[in-house]
Amino acid sequence: MPAKLIDGKVIAEALREEVKQKVAERIEKGLPAPGLATVLVGENPASQVYVRMKHKACQEADIISIGHTLPADASQEEVEALVKELNADPDIHGILVQLPLPAGLDEERVLNTISLQKDVDGFHPINIGRLAQKGREPLFIPATPAGVMYLLEDSGVELSGANAVVLGRSNIVGMPVSLLLVRANATVTICHSRTKDISALIREADVLVAAVGMPEFVRGDWLKPGAVVIDVGINRIEDTTRKSGYRLVGDVAFDEAVEVAGAITPVPGGVGPMTIAVLLQNTLRAARLADGNKNG
Numbered sequence: 101m102p103a104k105l106i107d108g109k110v111i112a113e114a115l116r117e118e119v120k121q122k123v124a125e126r127i128e129k130g131l132p133a134p135g136l137a138t139v140l141v142g143e144n145p146a147s148q149v150y151v152r153m154k155h156k157a158c159q160e161a162d163i164i165s166i167g168h169t170l171p172a173d174a175s176q177e178e179v180e181a182l183v184k185e186l187n188a189d190p191d192i193h194g195i196l197v198q199l200p201l202p203a204g205l206d207e208e209r210v211l212n213t214i215s216l217q218k219d220v221d222g223f224h225p226i227n228i229g230r231l232a233q234k235g236r237e238p239l240f241i242p243a244t245p246a247g248v249m250y251l252l253e254d255s256g257v258e259l260s261g262a263n264a265v266v267l268g269r270s271n272i273v274g275m276p277v278s279l280l281l282v283r284a285n286a287t288v289t290i291c292h293s294r295t296k297d298i299s300a301l302i303r304e305a306d307v308l309v310a311a312v313g314m315p316e317f318v319r320g321d322w323l324k325p326g327a328v329v330i331d332v333g334i335n336r337i338e339d340t341t342r343k344s345g346y347r348l349v350g351d352v353a354f355d356e357a358v359e360v361a362g363a364i365t366p367v368p369g370g371v372g373p374m375t376i377a378v379l380l381q382n383t384l385r386a387a388r389l390a391d392g393n394k395n396g
């Protein structure tokens with residue numbers, strides 16, 4: 101029987117609607133609308149698209165968003181000065197520095213400059229450090245990993261005691277997803293480019309999160325029957341039947357996997373929409389923290 105589809109578009113839409121509703125309630129109570137500032141350094145076309153999408157989503161949720169752009173040759177000091185200015189701006193509750201930064205800039209130093217209470221992307225070293233420690237609570241969780249967990253929880257997947265395999269160990273997806281799965285009491289195996297016999301490890305997985313950035317890397321016959329598959333990958337492959345000349349596929353061979361898995365996210369329309377919805381949720385949380393609400 102084909103797998104149940106985990107429809108990220110529908111789940112993200114519901115979350116966006118919930119955020120919009122809560123923003124409206126704030127404004128009715130006389131509280132300020134949440135404010136997000138984005139910082140885009142350079143002209144990376146993919147980053148420009150992502151930042152535009154984030155602003156559009158903010159607008160739809162009645163969140164104020166202000167875009168700042170700096171040239172690709174901006175100095176470390178200039179980027180940090182802008183972040184500090186935004187830290188001090190009471191109308192800005194969340195700051196998002198779009199990654200990757202151009203070569204030559206020290207990403208860690210920039211992320212470290214963001215006020216902890218405004219770190220809506222959750223990449224501040226202290227927030228990530230807390231994520232890795234038992235009994236500590238990060239103020240914000242990075243949007244894509246949080247989106248993965250939201251999809252799993254919304255779909256009623258039992259994580260406690262489950263065998264989870266995470267493919268990829270990047271700072272933005274694989275590692276934080278792995279930490280979140282551990283916090284949810286799953287037993288986690290992290291695979292990366294040096295892992296031996298990945299297919300054998302995946303065959304043991306009740307839950308697979310794929311984030312390697314390689315088109316259709318995971319084949320259907322690698323999966324344990326009934327496994328839950330969350331495909332984070334977004335890869336362009338040539339498709340001459342499309343006007344654009346390409347189409348998007350995930351890290352999992354969907355047509356094969358859908359015949360074996362118990363539930364699966366499509367690409368596009370799976371994790372992608374969740375990333376933006378969680379960013380809105382995090383921005384609302386930042387505004388609530390600024391109100392003095394300790395739990396956000």
Ligand code: NAP
Pocket residue numbers: 244267268269270271272273274291292293294295298311312313314332333334335371372373375
């Ligand atoms: P990344 O930084 O390039 O990391 C890729 C990871 O995959 C690394 O840990 C790497 O291992 C591992 N890897 C590479 N080749 C491998 C192989 N042959 N076997 C096993 N592991 C291998 O990528 P990322 O930023 O995490 O992104 C991963 C994918 O998610 C991309 O397609 C990206 O577009 C997508 N993405 C989607 C969203 C969304 O909103 N849906 C957000 C972010 C990213 P090493 O560490 O050993 O190099």
